[in-house]
Amino acid sequence: MRILSGIQPSGALHIGNYFGMMRPAIELQAKGEAFYFIADYHSMTSLFDAAERRKNTLDVALDFLACGLDPKRAVFFKQSDVPEVCELSWLLSTLTPMGLLQRAHSFKDKADKGIPVNHALFAYPVLMAADILIYDSNIVPVGQDQKQHVEMTRDIASKFNEQYGQTFVIPEPQIREAVAKVPGIDGEKMSKSYGNTIEIFGDEKALRKKIMAIKMDSRQPADPKPDADQNLAIQLLKVINAGTGQEFEEKLRAGGLGYGDLKKKLFEVYWEYFATARAKRAELAANPDYVNKVLGEGAMKARAKAMEVLKRARKASGLE
Numbered sequence: 536m537r538i539l540s541g542i543q544p545s546g547a548l549h550i551g552n553y554f555g556m557m558r559p560a561i562e563l564q565a566k567g568e569a570f571y572f573i574a575d576y577h578s579m580t581s582l583f584d585a586a587e588r589r590k591n592t593l594d595v596a597l598d599f600l601a602c603g604l605d606p607k608r609a610v611f612f613k614q615s616d617v618p619e620v621c622e623l624s625w626l627l628s629t630l631t632p633m634g635l636l637q638r639a640h641s642f643k644d645k646a647d648k649g650i651p652v653n654h655a656l657f658a659y660p661v662l663m664a665a666d667i668l669i670y671d672s673n674i675v676p677v678g679q680d681q682k683q684h685v686e687m688t689r690d691i692a693s694k695f696n697e698q699y700g701q702t703f704v705i706p707e708p709q710i711r712e713a714v715a716k717v718p719g720i721d722g723e724k725m726s727k728s729y730g731n732t733i734e735i736f737g738d739e740k741a742l743r744k745k746i747m748a749i750k751m752d753s754r755q756p757a758d759p760k761p762d763a764d765q766n767l768a769i770q771l772l773k774v775i776n777a778g779t780g781q782e783f784e785e786k787l788r789a790g791g792l793g794y795g796d797l798k799k800k801l802f803e804v805y806w807e808y809f810a811t812a813r814a815k816r817a818e819l820a821a822n823p824d825y826v827n828k829v830l831g832e833g834a835m836k837a838r839a840k841a842m843e844v845l846k847r848a849r850k851a852s853g854l855e
């Protein structure tokens with residue numbers, strides 16, 4: 536079984552990325568052949584600073600390795616080290632209806648907000664389909680917002696198989712419902728592009744301040760709060776530690792727990808959760824050669840598989 540996922544180097548990774556995608560992906564590395572990559576081609580649709588892309592790419596690599604990605608078990612690489620995906624993307628685009636892409640949230644949301652959209656952003660789901668199909672992937676662990684892209688991949692792969700004969704494996708998205716849409720500090724979906732994130736790795740003081748600044752209502756600590764499950768700090772606490780989240784939800788519901796103390800607890804649980812990863816990250820950051828070696832070896836393995844599947848698609852479609 537091949538498990539595959541990718542993440543864009545478009546900014547500091549946050550706990551939504553971690554619980555929604557990275558942790559499930561890391562857990563799955565023991566259950567099959569895992570391929571995880573840094574989607575640097577995809578980041579080009581919205582990030583136009585070369586130095587920033589280079590820095591973000593190294594940061595994502597450090598974050599993933601620090602959080603437990605094991606290069607002995609998983610193949611870890613940079614998307615652009617396998618340029619074959621661009622060719623496959625072209626082949627797939629010839630069977631992708633315009634209407635399908637016009638319905639993509641990733642493109643529609645930006646266009647609706649008046650953000651200028653480029654062709655690559657429009658074609659984004661086709662490149663993502665190529666990423667998935669070129670490794671014969673069976674399972675794609677992602678957060679809720681990527682579900683539509685995986686469904687499009689299934690559509691495109693089926694069209695190709697119908698047109699040119701059985702070529703691609705049809706993948707399944709794997710979404711953990713409980714953490715499919717982790718809320719940000721404003722209650723909206725946590726996202727790098729909304730400025731509402733709690734980063735996995737960041738400055739202690741700044742993160743404490745961010746968490747303590749989460750807005751609450753004006754009820755007094757002693758007031759019972761029957762809607763405790765709707766409280767944002769409780770929801771976040773539950774994402775990080777279900778047991779503690781439950782315990783504090785009951786305390787809040789009963790009355791007697793102040794919002795300040797609740798947020799303090801949230802910060803402590805969050806900070807403690809990533810303590811080991813934080814130490815590991817500092818170690819790795821001092822050794823960028825090791826990180827580059829891991830990505831280089833990963834690219835070689837990924838590329839071998841990609842060349843095999845691309846050849847199959849070229850033959851099926853009459854290019855060879």
Ligand code: ADP
Pocket residue numbers: 541542543545551552553554555556676677678679680681714715716717718724725726727728
């Ligand atoms: P962002 O919205 O911060 O730019 P990405 O689109 O780069 O995040 O997403 C990377 C991965 O993390 C994807 O699999 C995505 O589904 C997952 N993810 C992002 N935000 C969340 C969230 N708030 N809750 C759960 N998963 C998320």
Ligand code: TRP
Pocket residue numbers: 539540541542543574577662663666667675677681684
């Ligand atoms: N679009 C994904 C995101 O923004 C990143 C990505 C690119 C991806 N290619 C992929 C995820 C293939 C899973 C599989 O998060």
